[in-house]
Amino acid sequence: xxxxxxxxxxxxxxxxxxxxxxxxxxxxxxxxxxxxxxxxxxxxxxxxxxxxxxxxxxxxxxxxxxxxxxxxxxxxxxxxxxxxxxxxxxxxxxxxxxxxxxxxxxxxxxxxxxxxxxxxxxxxxxxxxxxxxxxxxxxxxxxxxxxxxxxxxxxxxxxxxxxxxxxxxxxxxxxxxxxxxxxxxxxxxxxxxxxxxxxxxxxxxxxxxxxxxxxxxx
Amino acid sequence: xxxxxxxxxxxxxxxxxxxxxxxxxxxxxxxxxxxxxxxxxxxxxxxxxxxxxxxxxxxxxxxxxxxxxxxxxxxxxxxxxxxxxxxxxxxxxxxxxxxxxxxxxxxxxxxxxxxxxxxxxxxxxxxxxxxxxxxxxxxxxxxxxxxxxxxxxxxxxxxxxxxxxxxxxxxxxxxxxxxxxxxxxxxxxxxxxxxxxxxxxxxxxxxxxxxxxxxxxxxxxxxxxxxxxxxxxxxxxxxxxxxxxxxxxxxxxxxxxxxxxxxxxxxxxxxxxxxxxxxxxxxxxxxxxxxxxxxxxxxxxxxxxxxxxxxxxxxxxxxxxxxxxxxxxxxxxxxxxxxxxxxxxxxxxxxxxxxxxxxxxxxxxxxxxxxxxxxxxxxxxxxxxxxxxxxxxxxxxxxxxxxxxxxxxxxxxxxxxxxxxxxxxxxxxxxxxxxxxxxxxxxxxxxxxxxxxxxxxxxxxxxxxxxxxxxxxxxxxxxxxxxxxxxxxxxxxxxxx
Numbered sequence: 270x271x272x273x274x275x276x277x278x279x280x281x282x283x284x285x286x287x288x289x290x291x292x293x294x295x296x297x298x299x300x301x302x303x304x305x306x307x308x309x310x311x312x313x314x315x316x317x318x319x320x321x322x323x324x325x326x327x328x329x330x331x332x333x334x335x336x337x338x339x340x341x342x343x344x345x346x347x348x349x350x351x352x353x354x355x356x357x358x359x360x361x362x363x364x365x366x367x368x369x370x371x372x373x374x375x376x377x378x379x380x381x382x383x384x385x386x387x388x389x390x391x392x393x394x395x396x397x398x399x400x401x402x403x404x405x406x407x408x409x410x411x412x413x414x415x416x417x418x419x420x421x422x423x424x425x426x427x428x429x430x431x432x433x434x435x436x437x438x439x440x441x442x443x444x445x446x447x448x449x450x451x452x453x454x455x456x457x458x459x460x461x462x463x464x465x466x467x468x469x470x471x472x473x474x475x476x477x478x479x480x481x482x483x484x485x486x487x
Numbered sequence: 488x489x490x491x492x493x494x495x496x497x498x499x500x501x502x503x504x505x506x507x508x509x510x511x512x513x514x515x516x517x518x519x520x521x522x523x524x525x526x527x528x529x530x531x532x533x534x535x536x537x538x539x540x541x542x543x544x545x546x547x548x549x550x551x552x553x554x555x556x557x558x559x560x561x562x563x564x565x566x567x568x569x570x571x572x573x574x575x576x577x578x579x580x581x582x583x584x585x586x587x588x589x590x591x592x593x594x595x596x597x598x599x600x601x602x603x604x605x606x607x608x609x610x611x612x613x614x615x616x617x618x619x620x621x622x623x624x625x626x627x628x629x630x631x632x633x634x635x636x637x638x639x640x641x642x643x644x645x646x647x648x649x650x651x652x653x654x655x656x657x658x659x660x661x662x663x664x665x666x667x668x669x670x671x672x673x674x675x676x677x678x679x680x681x682x683x684x685x686x687x688x689x690x691x692x693x694x695x696x697x698x699x700x701x702x703x704x705x706x707x708x709x710x711x712x713x714x715x716x717x718x719x720x721x722x723x724x725x726x727x728x729x730x731x732x733x734x735x736x737x738x739x740x741x742x743x744x745x746x747x748x749x750x751x752x753x754x755x756x757x758x759x760x761x762x763x764x765x766x767x768x769x770x771x772x773x774x775x776x777x778x779x780x781x782x783x784x785x786x787x788x789x790x791x792x793x794x795x796x797x798x799x800x801x802x803x804x805x806x807x808x809x810x811x812x813x814x815x816x817x818x819x820x821x822x823x824x825x826x827x828x829x830x831x832x833x834x835x836x837x838x839x840x841x842x843x844x845x846x847x848x849x850x851x852x853x854x855x856x857x858x859x860x861x862x863x864x865x866x867x868x869x870x871x872x873x874x875x876x877x878x879x880x881x882x883x884x885x886x887x888x889x890x891x892x893x894x895x896x897x898x899x900x901x902x903x904x905x906x907x908x909x910x911x912x913x914x915x916x917x918x919x920x921x922x923x924x925x926x927x928x929x930x931x932x933x934x935x936x937x938x939x940x941x942x943x944x945x946x947x948x949x950x951x952x953x954x955x956x957x958x959x960x961x962x963x964x965x966x967x968x969x970x971x972x973x974x975x976x977x978x979x980x981x982x983x984x
Contacts (some may be wrong), residue, residue, distance in 0.1 A: 271574065272573070272576050275574075275787075276785065276791065278894070280555045282791075283791050283795035283800075284552065284555070284794065291552065291553075293549075294549070295552075296549060296552075298545040298549060298745075299541055299542055300542055301542075302535040302539045302542055302748070303533075306533060306534065306535070325764070376775050380726050384692055397762070399761065400754075400761040400762035401761060407773070407776055413725075413777075414721070414776055414777060415725050415726060415776075418718065418722065437750050438747040441744060446705065446708040446770055447568065447708065447710075448770075448773070449769045449773050450766075451721065451766070451767055452768075453765060454760070454761070454763065454765075456764070457717050457764050457765065459680055459716055459717045460522075460643065460716065461627035461643050461645060461717075462650055462676040462680070463514070463518050463649060464521050464522045465676055466758075467676045469677070470680050470717035471624075471687065471691070471717050471719050471721075472717070472721060472764070473718075
């Protein structure tokens with residue numbers, strides 16, 4: 270017998286007490302938990318996102334679309350970044366004011382190539398206010414997963430309020446399971462030494478989030 | 488090369504040593520108390536915690552009751568997304584499969600994400616025998632590996648080490664495995680984390696094979712989920728060309744929607760965060776992004792034996808958050824190593840004996856590694872009634888009875904060493920059935936109370952080593968009641984004033 274046959278046969282023998290008539294969708298799962306915690310206006314939801322991002326040591330900035338290129342130029346300059354990797358589908362205007370070498374995300378790049386890059390600039394798929402989480406789904410303005418992993422400085426632009434959801438239950442239906450997802454809540458951290466939280470291990474040690482208001486706002 | 492949990496002594500012997508280690512107790516008390524309070528705050532933020540907990544338990548129960556269905560669905564979904572699914576009935580089979588898969592890549596080194604399942608099966612040792620070096624990349628696992636040590640906590644395997652000890656291990660050992668620790672490394676956690684970053688960077692950038700576990704596997708979509716903090720998980724899951732994930736069959740959940748429950752329950756219970764820094768989900772392989780080959784090894788290794796016990800199977804709901812360890816008075820004092828397996832604490836006390844078919848002195852002693860205070864049940868995010876299972880397993884140990892071992896039903900004999908307990912329980916049962924005997928016995932005990940020893944003789948001695956014997960009152964409650972109220976106040980019986 271193959272390992273598969275052995276394991277499945279054992280499972281079936283182990284479940285001899287389960288009534289024959291019980292289907293795989295029984296017993297029912299009570300889903301009386303909240304879809305979102307508390308009621309908030311759209312502005313309050315964005316405010317909560319900003320608070321929770323900052324609470325886990327992400328640096329939060331706000332701007333209107335017209336101000337984005339200048340803001341990004343300022344953040345990169347303050348960091349002293351000379352090279353920045355950008356996903357293929359990123360709006361080129363975002364980097365139009367920055368004096369850095371933009372490096373497109375390429376399939377031929379090795380991890381070592383990326384380690385030599387100072388910063389990465391991306392959009393996101395959505396952000397979750399209650400948990401202060403950014404979700405990337407490798408879309409055109411986000412690129413391959415590794416570009417937001419290897420460089421030490423990540424600038425992520427969130428379009429508010431369109432890309433902001435309140436809670437985890439509101440986030441999942443908007444995400445496609447077949448895409449590779451990365452959920453990011455603050456810069457990398459560890460609690461492995463005396464269960465004390467320390468920011469900055471293997472992922473980008475600096476995470477800057479730009480909350481970009483829709484046209485005519487902010 | 489590294490130590491293993493094989494041949495560990497029974498819990499009382501191991502705990503007798505560890506409870507005398509003041510540094511271990513100080514490290515554990517500090518760490519568990521820190522996280523306990525943080526967890527309580529993180530949980531209190533959600534006013535529907537009880538509902539989430541009930542939903543989490545129900546999702547897991549549904550999956551377990553139809554595990555064959557969901558495993559077949561999962562296999563189909565993973566294969567449809569470009570992954571390869573392998574099945575391993577036990578540790579040896581899993582190790583053989585992984586070793587073969589690594590060999591087929593031609594590589595001699597692998598990078599690993601922290602994984603309980605691979606600890607359980609001794610994968611690193613099996614790979615080493617085949618000439619393949621496995622690098623642990625989680626900070627705590629790195630500390631354990633460099634220190635030639637054993638993990639002692641589910642979330643923080645090096646919790647028994649304080650910052651000074653970690654600095655010493657890094658200074659002494661890092662150079663033997665790769666990039667040495669920076670000159671003048673101090674014991675500040677920030678500097679220690681930086682040293683780990685530098686040490687592991689080289690490994691990540693060159694690794695061709697990654698090995699992981701998974702926190703969840705979604706049957707309907709074939710998606711695997713790894714929840715982590717440091718980014719070492721992302722490194723191992725996205726940079727190598729080949730990814731091999733070894734996952735216990737009980738990690739299956741039916742639907743994508745089910746993640747909305749567990750992604751709220753797990754981080755708050757585990758690291759006491761609203762959300763952990765990084766969560767990666769992947770479904771098979773994606774062109775041009777991440778590994779080109781993905782292998783999923785589904786691991787049984789005693790899980791189906793556990794599933795066969797209708798009371799004990801709730802242990803398979805466990806999502807490895809470690810909240811039960813952090814609140815356990817026994818864990819806090821005895822430490823994780825005394826539990827003799829990668830699963831310490833209350834969950835280990837019910838999981839290890841069941842995974843190993845209740846065979847051996849360690850497994851028989853673990854259900855007793857508890858005061859039955861119930862704190863573990865209260866904090867468990869999937870409502871595993873650990874005290875209930877502990878008592879159930881104690882009964883198996885004392886009375887014997889049927890268990891499943893490697894898929895076969897065997898009947899356990901009553902364990903040796905519990906003869907006095909069994910005799911006492913039988914005598915008590917008989918006395919309670921015979922009121923005259925009970926009354927006579929209590930009067931005899933009352934009249935001879937001055938002659939009672941301070942310590943029990945014979946097999947009872949161990950019990951009274953650490954406990955004061957209760958003093959027998961001069962008059963039993965029944966006699967007192969009869970004397971003061973019983974005869975005169977028959978009409979008031981049952982009344983409470």
